[in-house]
Amino acid sequence: MRPMVLIIQLLLLISPSKSKATISSVNTLPGCQDSCGGVPIPYPFGIGRNCSMSEDFELRCDTTSNGIFTPHYLPDSFMIMDISLSLGQVRVIDDPISYWCYNNKTKKNNVSNWELDLRGTPYRFDHVKNKFVVIGCDTLAYVNFTDNQNSYLGGCVSGCYSPESLIDGSCSGIGCCQTYIPKGTNYISFWFDDNFNGSEVYNFNPCGYAMLIEEERFKFNKEYITTNKLVDKNMSVVIDWAIGNTTCDVARTNKSSFACKSNNSICLNSSSGPGYLCNCENGYQGNPYLEEGCRDIDECANQNQCFKPGKCHNLPGSYRCSCSFGWHNKNNNLRECELNLALLIGICAGVVALSFLGLGTYVMLERRNLSKVKEKYFQQHGGWILLEKIKSNQGFGFTIFTRQQIEQATKNFDNANIIGSGGQGTVYKGTLRDQIVAIKKCKMVNESKSKEFGKEMLILSQINHKNIVKLLGCCLEVEIPILIYEFIPNGTLSHYIHGKRQGSCISLSTRLRIAQESAEALAYLHFSASPPIFHGDVKTANILLDQNYTTKVSDFGASILASTDEAQFVTFVQGTRGYLDPEYMQSCQLTDKSDVYSFGVVLLELLTRKPAIDVHAPEEKRSLSSRFLLAMKEKKLQELLDDEIKHEDDMEVITAVAKLAKECLNMKGEERPTMKEVAEELDRIRKIKQHPWGQEYYSKEREILLGEASHDIVIEHTSYFSIDKGEAEESLAVGR
Structure with a gap:
């Protein structure tokens, strides 16, 4: 190996803070310089001999020349911006x-x-x-x-x-x-x-x-x-680096040369070529290349980690919350406690008495319910599958309710308890087992899929996401099954932006948060649910807000699910005018990109505070999506925006959201982004909103979209690239 020299100048992009100083103290070998020009130098890199893992990572720092240092074995001159241990990357300025x-x-x-x-x-x-x-x-x-x-x-x-x-x-x-x-x-x-x-x-x-x-x-x-x-x-x-030229399995066989020294480190094979990288395990942070380099994260340092009077207990790589003596978890919430008078009176007598009472009550209720579930509709809707699952797994968070319980909870479906209605059914507010719930009474059922209802409930009940309304149970003793959801108190997003609250101000930050949380929920249904679930009726009326105005996507399982093949389930819906995917209307084939199109309309409602369909407007102006696309084409986006958010400082962020909405509304489904990509883009836009210096990223795109640029966009591209077929396919897949 011939020695080559690279002069690297560290850019002072961020001033060192106390937190960075603390981390850097365990990022280098003892007695070695931990930074150059204000930029941290983590091991296996090091300044000077015996401070790096090998001469490949050895640096020399010249503080008299504005933070210039020299590492070995790299040609030409660069200026380093940062070094990432977790990604195995060095970002440099290419002169x-x-x-x-x-x-x-x-x-x-x-x-x-x-x-x-x-x-x-x-x-x-x-x-x-x-x-x-x-x-x-x-x-x-x-x-x-x-x-x-x-x-x-x-x-x-x-x-x-x-x-x-x-x-x-x-x-x-x-x-x-x-x-x-x-x-x-x-x-x-x-x-x-x-x-x-x-x-x-x-x-x-x-x-x-x-x-x-x-x-x-x-x-x-x-x-x-x-x-x-x-x-x-x-x-x-961006330059990738890795340790050695072997995989993790081979490297572990030689403990003396294995680079992952911390007991709480993990080894990852490099994704860009031979070699491997080291990372700290979940719950730990620091430098995995040093002994004791991965330090436990003290989650209990956050005073709000557990609700008072709960106590937070830090564990290696994790934590747990417990209640003080005389208190117990409130409503099965492991982070919130309430006074337990029975426990104060006598733990021993109470535990014994409640155990026998609970066992007797359970046996009695099971026998009573078992005689009812043998009825026609229970068997027709696949109730035996659900019952066997509940009996075999006591931790299964799903309940089969009787018709009598539902009627009592809704006062025999009294109109006074209606909290929402639409083409698919009516939603009632009720109380079941001391818990306020939302009870959905559907209007129709797909008879050909009726026997699959039990299996589909198993799938939907296991959906667990903070931004998705939880399905708590169902009632099968009726002709059309009734679904029970958790109750969301603050109504729908549609009512929030179009209803009685319309006179109130809604900040751009709030709109971006609601959009991102909704996108995260839909991305979860598309990519994390097994099998994947397509919503099919994404609209502001199906996006709810809880007591903290956290977003909750609903109605993902409001209708009978329909399977298009063995690998996926889709909601059997008719959709809502103004939100329907044009491709779905032509092919009747519901895909994940149908949800992306509907979500694009939701983004427009958040930007403009205008309904998806304005029935009082002229025919050519009724569709919000059509008005938006025309405004984008004519570079008149500002005329369509809600005046509350039309601030000069936020136009770059608004332009980015508008561009994302335009991509979602692409007439060709295959050219729309996935919901995961939409969620990631909204997360990035929110970060730019939170850090104003990042808004320059969108300044030029804003000039084009708002008509401030002087010329039309012309897109032509010619690229010549000749590689072998297998490598080309791999590179193209990554490039996308």
């Missing part, structure tokens, strides 16, 4: 940019080609976060990628005829194009095609560029074409 500049006098190009060789080191270029980018109006650049075994050739062509055709933020072939890099790349070189010499565009585009950049932190600016500003622009690149 060298390959370029050509046309000389009108000599009629030739001044060319600067570029390469970076990481072979023979534990480093490789991250194939997910980095992209190969070419900028210019008459530029074709080639790139050679090499991993430990293969070499690949790729390229990207960028062209334009005038500055007027350029669009800020667009890198689709007009002035800017990009393509992905293969997994495991540790050598890259760039060069330009001489046939693209820039002679026809030199008067407004003097130079063309080729570079490797971190995609998320790069936004194309048309000034990069007409000026030389790109030369002075700092471009970041």
Whole structure:
């Protein structure tokens, strides 16, 4: 291995705080410098000899030169922004940019080609976060990628005829194009095609560029074409690193060289190539590469972890809550306690008496219920399956109620107890076993699926998510089964934004929180439920708000479930006008992308505070989604927004939400994002709202969407990339 030198300058992006100082104290070897220029240097990296795991990670810090340090075995010059232990990544500033500049006098190009060789080191270029980018109006650049075994050739062509055709933020072939890099790349070189010499565009585009950049932190600016500003622009690149070149199973066999030294660490095989990484187990934090480096997280340091008079007990990697003597858990809530008078009177006598009484009551009720469940409808709706499940698993949180119990709870379905009604049925407020619940009386049942009802209840009852209304039980002694849900006191999102509360102010932060919580719930149904569940009737009337105004998605199981195949279940619904997926209306095929379309309409209602369908408006303006898409096309989004949130400081965030809603409303389902992607995007937007300095990320997109940009968007893209078929399919899958 030949020694190579990389000068790395640490960027002072964040001032060191007490919390970071505390963590850094267990991030380095004893007696070693723990930072350079204010940036933490965690082990296995180290400053100076005997402070790193090996010379691959050895650094030298020169505090007299603005925090410059030198690690071994990396070529060229970089400036480090941060080092991640958990991800196994180093983010650096990539100064060298390959370029050509046309000389009108000599009629030739001044060319600067570029390469970076990481072979023979534990480093490789991250194939997910980095992209190969070419900028210019008459530029074709080639790139050679090499991993430990293969070499690949790729390229990207960028062209334009005038500055007027350029669009800020667009890198689709007009002035800017990009393509992905293969997994495991540790050598890259760039060069330009001489046939693209820039002679026809030199008067407004003097130079063309080729570079490797971190995609998320790069936004194309048309000034990069007409000026030389790109030369002075700092471009970041993400470099992956790993320990050794073996898997975790092999590395564990040699305890002396195994890098995961902490007792509370876990080993993970590197996803970008040979080698492995170490992480702390759940409930621990710190440096897994050091003995005692993973420290237990004291969850009890949070005084609100357990409700008073409950006590918090920190455990290795976890915690538990207990009630003080004379108190017990309230309503089976393990974090809340209430006074237990029976326990104070006498524990022993009470336990014995209650045990016999409970056993006798259970036997008596089971015999009584057993005689009733033999009736026609109980058997028809698959009640035996449910009953056997409940009897075999006492911890199964689902109850079969009798018809008498339901009638008593609703006072024989008194209209005074109605809390909601719609095309699928009527919802009553009632009390069952001292618990206020919502009782759904459906209007219709799919007779062909009636026998599957019991199996489907088993699936729905196991759905457990903080933003989904919990299904508590059902009643099978009626012609159409009745469903019992937890009661949500603050009504629907529709009433909150359109009803009597319409005069009240709803902040943008609240709207974003409601949107994200709803998206998380739908993503859970799509990706975490087994089998997956498609809601089929996403709308503001089916999104509830609890006492803390936390979002609760409801009616995911309000109708009989219909199975399209053995791998998935979908709710048998008709949907609601204004929210229906156009593809579903044509094919009658309900998919997860149908929920994505309906959720896009919910986003519009949160942004505009206008109903999905305005029956009093002219025909062409009744549909909110149609009005929105037209406003986006005509760059008149601001005219549609709710005045309460139309603040200049928030327009970048609002623009991002509008863009997300537009993607959800795509006429082609396959081109819509998944609910998991929607939830992740909303989480990112909320973080940008909470940290205002991040809003510049959306500034250029806002100019386009609001009509402040001067030109229409034109999207053209040409990308040439030649690799073997298997590697290409893998790279394409990651790129998506």
